Amino acid sequence: MNKAFTLIELLVIVGIVSMFTAILFVDYGSSNKALALDRASQKMSQDIRRAQEMAMSGVVGDASTNGYGVYFDKAVNYTQYIIYRNDNSNMYYEPGVDSVSETINIEAGIKICDIKDNATSVNNISTSFQPPDPINYINSNYTGHEASIVLCIISDPSKTRTVKVNNTGRVDITNP
Numbered sequence: 001m002n003k004a005f006t007l008i009e010l011l012v013i014v015g016i017v018s019m020f021t022a023i024l025f026v027d028y029g030s031s032n033k034a035l036a037l038d039r040a041s042q043k044m045s046q047d048i049r050r051a052q053e054m055a056m057s058g059v060v061g062d063a064s065t066n067g068y069g070v071y072f073d074k075a076v077n078y079t080q081y082i083i084y085r086n087d088n089s090n091m092y093y094e095p096g097v098d099s100v101s102e103t104i105n106i107e108a109g110i111k112i113c114d115i116k117d118n119a120t121s122v123n124n125i126s127t128s129f130q131p132p133d134p135i136n137y138i139n140s141n142y143t144g145h146e147a148s149i150v151l152c153i154i155s156d157p158s159k160t161r162t163v164k165v166n167n168t169g170r171v172d173i174t175n176p
Contacts, residue, residue, distance in 0.1 A: 033109060033153050041151050041161035041173045047104055049173050051083050055129035069093060069128035072149050078112040080105055091137035092126040097171040113152035113160060118145055127165050136169040141165055
């Protein structure tokens with residue numbers, strides 16, 4: 001007696017494998033966007049910490065440097081933010097006065113959806129770290145403030161991650 005697969009059995013197996021492959025690839029796009037959102041929020045968190053470390057280490061270009069900070073402005077560009085050197089004593093980013101150290105492009109498909117200062121939506125916010133401690137100023141306030149930058153997927157704004165930094169310099173990433 002010959003033992004072999006029939007044509008119907010082979011077609012059933014190919015159909016099952018095809019169905020699982022289709023399910024896998026349908027979910028691939030949404031998973032890829034969620035990973036991009038996670039990467040963008042982690043990168044933003046690292047950049048805030050990097051500005052803090054630059055202030056603590058005393059990395060200065062000249063004697064007039066008063067720390068480093070990160071500036072977010074969704075009204076001007078919701079897909080970028082900057083790391084800046086605070087060249088005066090006002091402890092917030094002032095275009096044309098403070099030096100831009102680096103412009104960071106947020107990962108493709110991700111944008112800044114909202115910026116909050118103590119839960120109040122604003123168009124822009126600046127977090128500045130003043131050496132040597134460093135003291136963290138949020139829009140020139142050094143106590144009682146928390147900045148929240150909400151990132152979202154451009155094609156699905158309901159998917160968000162929030163990067164928070166407070167006056168103690170603590171940086172958190174929260175999921176809704």
